[in-house]
Amino acid sequence: GAVVSQHPSWVICKSGTSVKIECRSLDFQATTMFWYRQFPKQSLMLMATSNEGSKATYEQGVEKDKFLINHASLTLSTLTVTSAHPEDSSFYICSASNRGGYNEQFFGPGTRLTVL
Amino acid sequence: EDKVVQSPLSLVVHEGDTVTLNCSYEVTNFRSLLWYKQEKKAPTFLFMLTSSGIEKKSGRLSSILDKKELFSILNITATQTGDSAVYLCAGAPGSARQLTFGSGTQLTVLP
Numbered sequence: 506g507a508v509v510s511q512h513p514s515w516v517i518c519k520s521g522t523s524v525k526i527e528c529r530s531l532d533f534q535a536t537t538m539f540w541y542r543q544f545p546k547q548s549l550m551l552m553a554t555s556n557e558g559s560k561a562t563y564e565q566g567v568e569k570d571k572f573l574i575n576h577a578s579l580t581l582s583t584l585t586v587t588s589a590h591p592e593d594s595s596f597y598i599c600s601a602s603n604r605g606g607y608n609e610q611f612f613g614p615g616t617r618l619t620v621l
Numbered sequence: 622e623d624k625v626v627q628s629p630l631s632l633v634v635h636e637g638d639t640v641t642l643n644c645s646y647e648v649t650n651f652r653s654l655l656w657y658k659q660e661k662k663a664p665t666f667l668f669m670l671t672s673s674g675i676e677k678k679s680g681r682l683s684s685i686l687d688k689k690e691l692f693s694i695l696n697i698t699a700t701q702t703g704d705s706a707v708y709l710c711a712g713a714p715g716s717a718r719q720l721t722f723g724s725g726t727q728l729t730v731l732p
Contacts, residue, residue: 533728539719548709548724598663598685609655612663 511613526584528599534579535601544598589620623648627723642695644710652715659707700730
């Protein structure tokens with residue numbers, strides 16, 4: 506149980522385009538989903554926390570207009586990188602927390618974004 | 622600001638060796654400490670520790686938490702090449718669900 510999927514697993518796009526990444530909890534209801542970003546050889550940096558049906562809470566330094574997060578249902582959250590630039594190239598990982606596991610987060614497999 | 626510090630940053634050992642990875646934390650309203658293993662993709666969950674002094678074990682891996690010293694260790698005995706990965710620890714506060722991650726320990730196990 507507690508499986509989280511992400512789609513796509515990798516994406517290459519041109520500078521200036523927008524990219525949408527989906528995060529789904531497959532076998533549980535995720536009241537809270539988290540979006541992380543990870544650069545090579547660095548740890549996970551929390552970008553934002555999203556609760557179903559409400560606006561996401563962004564960490565300091567993360568542009569909310571650039572990284573649009575939607576958590577419309579208990580099983581789906583999306584991250585849209587708008588007007589992507591090469592510096593946005595990174596590994597984006599989502600995680601989900603279910604009602605029962607207060608702190609335990611289940612991670613998706615990640616999405617590798619490369620902006621040319 | 623919450624902070625989690627891991628040491629060493631990297632470690633190279635030979636198969637069969639035992640390793641100890643360290644994690645110290647400063648987390649407001651601390652609730653639990655989590656360990657994850659990250660290979661090429663996203664982290665996979667290893668342990669969640671909430672109480673001091675109670676060792677959690679899973680095969681060759683074990684972990685323990687010291688809430689007085691704000692410290693946790695992850696032990697791996699009889700290491701194998703498949704244990705090569707980045708090991709992350711994360712502190713979780715009680716009032717919210719955000720995790721604060723350490724920088725990770727890169728473990729390399731040589732045959």
